[in-house]
Amino acid sequence: MTFPTYRGPLLAGKGPRNPVRVALLDDHEFILKGLTSHLRQVASVSVVGSHSCSRSLRAMLAETPVDVVLIDYSLASDDMDGVALVKTLRARYPNLRILVVSGFCQSVTVNMLLREGANGFFAKNQGAADMVDAIAKVMGGEIYLPPFMMTATAKPQSPLSPREWEVIRCFLDGMSVSQIAAKFNRSLKTISTQKSTAYKKLGIRGDAELFKMREQVLQSQEVA
Incomplete structure (x- = not known):
């Protein structure tokens, strides 16, 4: 090289x-x-x-x-x-x-x-x-x-709203979008939108990245 x-x-x-x-x-x-x-x-x-x-x-x-x-x-x-x-x-x-x-x-x-x-x-x-x-x-x-x-990156990240964090936390626990929707009595579209918005705030592009960065995501919300 x-x-x-x-x-x-x-x-x-x-x-x-x-x-x-x-x-x-x-x-x-x-x-x-x-x-x-x-x-x-x-x-x-x-x-x-x-x-x-x-x-x-x-x-x-x-x-x-x-x-x-x-x-x-x-x-x-x-x-x-x-x-x-x-x-x-x-x-x-x-x-x-x-x-x-x-x-x-x-x-x-x-x-x-x-x-x-x-x-x-x-x-x-x-x-x-x-x-x-x-x-x-x-x-x-x-x-x-x-x-x-x-x-x-230089600007503070936008914190996840309580409902966005509920969706991410449940998703990390292995729940599907439909299961999360049923749990909180929300529509599939609402849960999908909240998940998508949370991904944008976290700088994550897909499910695989979320699970690969599980510990960082959890820690970032604990100190937010």
Whole structure:
């Protein structure tokens, strides 16, 4: 995988003699090697480690100074959940900059990650050159978000109405639309509309995403 060499300044005072120390975590070898190759072409960045599991990353962090970690949100099934990993790293390394990299761009996920201490979110469909800007932003104390997410994610999410939350909660409990309609004595059309509106507020596009993000959705409503 070949990326164009980045030739602009990353940060004032950062360069080959004083680089930003970056560690990477992704369980996909192709992506991990691609990011590593790209960042090694940036004069003001030093890749101090690339890891395929969080255990290896955490072991390295205990021994090696790091400024920024780039971590994949969705790791292997036997590894830590992305939100739990962010929370763990933030508690142990309060000065570490945490930039989450993922192809899952739902606002409920991003807001949860930011709330647990991530310094930014980078979408995997962004250009490779954007990564340098993302590192610069979090190193400068800013929150980084992809341009297409700035408006939706930077603003507080619209809370679900009590009836919308009833529908989502029942749906997560395994009830069908018709069962929910019968339970609350509402029409199928009303329940379907309330479910659709709740999905839009949560940034979810379908049933599969809702169940995949079950814990995040439940937690987001508990703290809302």
